[in-house]
Amino acid sequence: MDELAITVIGPDRTGIVADVAEALAGVGANLTDSTMTRLRGHFTMTLICTGPSLSSAEAALGSLRGVVTSVSSVAPEPDKSDGGEPYVVSVHGADRLGIVAAVTRVVAAAGGNITDLSTRLSGTLYVLIAEVDVPAGASDELAEQLAVAAAELGVEVTLRRAESEIL
Structure with a gap:
Protein backbone atom coordinates (compact mmCIF):
# COMPACT_ATOMS: atom_id res chain seq x y z
CA MET A 1 0.00 0.00 0.00
CA VAL A 74 7.39 8.16 1.41
CA ALA A 75 8.67 5.00 3.06
CA PRO A 76 6.78 3.77 6.12
CA GLU A 77 8.31 4.77 9.43
CA PRO A 78 10.79 2.16 10.64
CA ASP A 79 10.21 0.56 14.02
CA LYS A 80 12.10 2.46 16.68
CA SER A 81 13.56 0.60 19.61
CA ASP A 82 14.11 3.65 21.84
CA GLY A 83 12.69 7.06 21.08
CA GLY A 84 14.01 8.60 24.26
CA GLU A 85 12.07 10.28 27.03
CA PRO A 86 9.38 12.84 26.12
CA TYR A 87 10.00 16.45 27.19
CA VAL A 88 8.55 19.84 26.34
CA VAL A 89 10.78 22.86 25.69
CA SER A 90 9.10 26.25 25.94
CA VAL A 91 10.61 29.61 25.12
CA HIS A 92 9.09 33.02 25.85
CA GLY A 93 10.66 36.39 25.24
CA ALA A 94 11.17 39.35 22.99
CA ASP A 95 11.31 38.45 19.32
CA ARG A 96 14.80 38.37 17.91
CA LEU A 97 16.70 36.67 15.14
CA GLY A 98 18.07 33.20 15.83
CA ILE A 99 15.85 31.87 18.64
CA VAL A 100 14.74 28.74 16.77
CA ALA A 101 18.24 28.09 15.44
CA ALA A 102 19.89 28.38 18.85
CA VAL A 103 17.36 26.33 20.80
CA THR A 104 17.11 23.54 18.23
CA ARG A 105 20.91 23.35 17.95
CA VAL A 106 21.18 22.83 21.72
CA VAL A 107 18.55 20.06 21.57
CA ALA A 108 20.35 18.38 18.65
CA ALA A 109 23.73 18.61 20.38
CA ALA A 110 22.24 16.74 23.35
CA GLY A 111 21.02 13.98 21.04
CA GLY A 112 17.41 15.12 21.30
CA ASN A 113 14.92 14.61 18.51
CA ILE A 114 12.29 17.31 17.93
CA THR A 115 8.96 15.63 17.22
CA ASP A 116 6.80 18.76 17.10
CA LEU A 117 7.57 22.48 17.14
CA SER A 118 5.34 25.54 16.98
CA THR A 119 6.18 29.21 17.15
CA ARG A 120 3.96 32.23 17.45
CA LEU A 121 4.67 35.94 17.35
CA SER A 122 2.20 38.12 19.24
CA GLY A 123 3.27 41.75 19.09
CA THR A 124 6.84 41.66 20.34
CA LEU A 125 6.40 38.43 22.35
CA TYR A 126 7.84 35.32 20.72
CA VAL A 127 6.73 31.88 21.92
CA LEU A 128 8.22 28.53 20.94
CA ILE A 129 6.86 25.18 22.13
CA ALA A 130 8.65 21.97 21.14
CA GLU A 131 8.04 18.35 21.98
CA VAL A 132 11.36 16.53 22.09
CA ASP A 133 12.56 13.00 22.73
CA VAL A 134 15.63 13.22 24.96
CA PRO A 135 18.07 10.32 25.42
CA ALA A 136 17.78 8.69 28.84
CA GLY A 137 19.90 10.54 31.39
CA ALA A 138 20.53 13.57 29.17
CA SER A 139 17.85 15.91 30.51
CA ASP A 140 19.94 17.61 33.22
CA GLU A 141 22.72 18.49 30.77
CA LEU A 142 20.14 19.65 28.22
CA ALA A 143 18.49 21.89 30.82
CA GLU A 144 21.87 23.45 31.65
CA GLN A 145 22.70 24.10 27.99
CA LEU A 146 19.23 25.54 27.35
CA ALA A 147 19.76 27.92 30.29
CA VAL A 148 23.03 29.12 28.72
CA ALA A 149 21.30 29.67 25.36
CA ALA A 150 18.40 31.46 27.10
CA ALA A 151 20.79 33.88 28.81
CA GLU A 152 22.54 34.62 25.51
CA LEU A 153 19.19 35.18 23.74
CA GLY A 154 17.58 37.16 26.56
CA VAL A 155 14.57 34.80 26.74
CA GLU A 156 13.08 32.36 29.23
CA VAL A 157 13.47 28.66 28.43
CA THR A 158 11.95 25.78 30.37
CA LEU A 159 12.37 22.04 29.96
CA ARG A 160 9.83 19.76 31.59
CA ARG A 161 9.02 16.09 31.36
CA ALA A 162 5.92 15.55 29.24
CA GLU A 163 3.08 13.44 30.46
CA SER A 164 2.41 10.76 27.86
CA GLU A 165 -1.36 11.28 28.15
CA ILE A 166 -0.91 14.89 27.02
CA LEU A 167 1.07 14.02 23.91
Whole structure:
Protein backbone atom coordinates (compact mmCIF):
# COMPACT_ATOMS: atom_id res chain seq x y z
CA MET A 1 0.00 0.00 0.00
CA ASP A 2 1.32 3.44 -0.92
CA GLU A 3 2.18 5.92 1.84
CA LEU A 4 2.10 9.57 0.83
CA ALA A 5 3.27 12.85 2.35
CA ILE A 6 1.03 15.73 1.34
CA THR A 7 1.34 19.45 1.96
CA VAL A 8 -1.38 22.00 1.32
CA ILE A 9 -1.14 25.76 1.80
CA GLY A 10 -3.47 28.57 0.87
CA PRO A 11 -5.32 31.58 2.20
CA ASP A 12 -7.29 30.63 5.30
CA ARG A 13 -11.00 30.17 4.69
CA THR A 14 -13.92 28.30 6.15
CA GLY A 15 -14.12 24.72 4.84
CA ILE A 16 -10.53 24.27 3.68
CA VAL A 17 -9.95 21.24 5.93
CA ALA A 18 -13.23 19.65 4.83
CA ASP A 19 -12.43 20.24 1.15
CA VAL A 20 -9.00 18.59 1.42
CA ALA A 21 -10.26 15.70 3.57
CA GLU A 22 -13.20 15.02 1.21
CA ALA A 23 -10.97 15.13 -1.87
CA LEU A 24 -8.59 12.61 -0.34
CA ALA A 25 -11.37 10.38 1.05
CA GLY A 26 -12.83 10.32 -2.46
CA VAL A 27 -9.73 8.49 -3.72
CA GLY A 28 -9.51 6.17 -0.71
CA ALA A 29 -6.92 8.01 1.36
CA ASN A 30 -6.74 7.14 5.04
CA LEU A 31 -5.22 10.08 6.95
CA THR A 32 -2.87 8.55 9.49
CA ASP A 33 -0.92 11.57 10.79
CA SER A 34 -1.54 15.24 10.23
CA THR A 35 -0.79 18.68 11.47
CA MET A 36 -2.77 21.74 10.45
CA THR A 37 -2.48 25.35 11.49
CA ARG A 38 -3.15 28.95 10.55
CA LEU A 39 -0.03 31.01 9.92
CA ARG A 40 -0.49 34.75 9.45
CA GLY A 41 -3.68 34.40 7.41
CA HIS A 42 -2.59 31.28 5.54
CA PHE A 43 -3.73 27.77 6.34
CA THR A 44 -1.21 24.97 6.04
CA MET A 45 -1.47 21.23 6.41
CA THR A 46 1.00 18.40 6.33
CA LEU A 47 -0.55 14.95 6.08
CA ILE A 48 0.59 11.37 5.89
CA CYS A 49 -1.95 9.03 4.33
CA THR A 50 -2.18 5.52 2.99
CA GLY A 51 -4.26 4.05 0.22
CA PRO A 52 -4.29 6.02 -2.98
CA SER A 53 -1.65 6.12 -5.66
CA LEU A 54 0.45 9.25 -5.97
CA SER A 55 -1.26 10.18 -9.25
CA SER A 56 -4.80 9.76 -7.89
CA ALA A 57 -4.00 11.90 -4.82
CA GLU A 58 -2.45 14.58 -7.05
CA ALA A 59 -5.52 14.55 -9.31
CA ALA A 60 -7.92 14.81 -6.36
CA LEU A 61 -6.05 17.73 -4.84
CA GLY A 62 -5.58 19.37 -8.24
CA SER A 63 -9.30 20.05 -8.36
CA LEU A 64 -9.07 22.33 -5.31
CA ARG A 65 -8.89 26.05 -6.08
CA GLY A 66 -6.67 28.60 -4.40
CA VAL A 67 -4.25 26.20 -2.71
CA VAL A 68 -0.77 24.95 -3.50
CA THR A 69 -0.26 21.21 -2.97
CA SER A 70 2.61 18.77 -3.00
CA VAL A 71 2.33 14.97 -2.95
CA SER A 72 5.31 12.63 -2.48
CA SER A 73 5.68 8.92 -1.87
CA VAL A 74 7.39 8.16 1.41
CA ALA A 75 8.67 5.00 3.06
CA PRO A 76 6.78 3.77 6.12
CA GLU A 77 8.31 4.77 9.43
CA PRO A 78 10.79 2.16 10.64
CA ASP A 79 10.21 0.56 14.02
CA LYS A 80 12.10 2.46 16.68
CA SER A 81 13.56 0.60 19.61
CA ASP A 82 14.11 3.65 21.84
CA GLY A 83 12.69 7.06 21.08
CA GLY A 84 14.01 8.60 24.26
CA GLU A 85 12.07 10.28 27.03
CA PRO A 86 9.38 12.84 26.12
CA TYR A 87 10.00 16.45 27.19
CA VAL A 88 8.55 19.84 26.34
CA VAL A 89 10.78 22.86 25.69
CA SER A 90 9.10 26.25 25.94
CA VAL A 91 10.61 29.61 25.12
CA HIS A 92 9.09 33.02 25.85
CA GLY A 93 10.66 36.39 25.24
CA ALA A 94 11.17 39.35 22.99
CA ASP A 95 11.31 38.45 19.32
CA ARG A 96 14.80 38.37 17.91
CA LEU A 97 16.70 36.67 15.14
CA GLY A 98 18.07 33.20 15.83
CA ILE A 99 15.85 31.87 18.64
CA VAL A 100 14.74 28.74 16.77
CA ALA A 101 18.24 28.09 15.44
CA ALA A 102 19.89 28.38 18.85
CA VAL A 103 17.36 26.33 20.80
CA THR A 104 17.11 23.54 18.23
CA ARG A 105 20.91 23.35 17.95
CA VAL A 106 21.18 22.83 21.72
CA VAL A 107 18.55 20.06 21.57
CA ALA A 108 20.35 18.38 18.65
CA ALA A 109 23.73 18.61 20.38
CA ALA A 110 22.24 16.74 23.35
CA GLY A 111 21.02 13.98 21.04
CA GLY A 112 17.41 15.12 21.30
CA ASN A 113 14.92 14.61 18.51
CA ILE A 114 12.29 17.31 17.93
CA THR A 115 8.96 15.63 17.22
CA ASP A 116 6.80 18.76 17.10
CA LEU A 117 7.57 22.48 17.14
CA SER A 118 5.34 25.54 16.98
CA THR A 119 6.18 29.21 17.15
CA ARG A 120 3.96 32.23 17.45
CA LEU A 121 4.67 35.94 17.35
CA SER A 122 2.20 38.12 19.24
CA GLY A 123 3.27 41.75 19.09
CA THR A 124 6.84 41.66 20.34
CA LEU A 125 6.40 38.43 22.35
CA TYR A 126 7.84 35.32 20.72
CA VAL A 127 6.73 31.88 21.92
CA LEU A 128 8.22 28.53 20.94
CA ILE A 129 6.86 25.18 22.13
CA ALA A 130 8.65 21.97 21.14
CA GLU A 131 8.04 18.35 21.98
CA VAL A 132 11.36 16.53 22.09
CA ASP A 133 12.56 13.00 22.73
CA VAL A 134 15.63 13.22 24.96
CA PRO A 135 18.07 10.32 25.42
CA ALA A 136 17.78 8.69 28.84
CA GLY A 137 19.90 10.54 31.39
CA ALA A 138 20.53 13.57 29.17
CA SER A 139 17.85 15.91 30.51
CA ASP A 140 19.94 17.61 33.22
CA GLU A 141 22.72 18.49 30.77
CA LEU A 142 20.14 19.65 28.22
CA ALA A 143 18.49 21.89 30.82
CA GLU A 144 21.87 23.45 31.65
CA GLN A 145 22.70 24.10 27.99
CA LEU A 146 19.23 25.54 27.35
CA ALA A 147 19.76 27.92 30.29
CA VAL A 148 23.03 29.12 28.72
CA ALA A 149 21.30 29.67 25.36
CA ALA A 150 18.40 31.46 27.10
CA ALA A 151 20.79 33.88 28.81
CA GLU A 152 22.54 34.62 25.51
CA LEU A 153 19.19 35.18 23.74
CA GLY A 154 17.58 37.16 26.56
CA VAL A 155 14.57 34.80 26.74
CA GLU A 156 13.08 32.36 29.23
CA VAL A 157 13.47 28.66 28.43
CA THR A 158 11.95 25.78 30.37
CA LEU A 159 12.37 22.04 29.96
CA ARG A 160 9.83 19.76 31.59
CA ARG A 161 9.02 16.09 31.36
CA ALA A 162 5.92 15.55 29.24
CA GLU A 163 3.08 13.44 30.46
CA SER A 164 2.41 10.76 27.86
CA GLU A 165 -1.36 11.28 28.15
CA ILE A 166 -0.91 14.89 27.02
CA LEU A 167 1.07 14.02 23.91
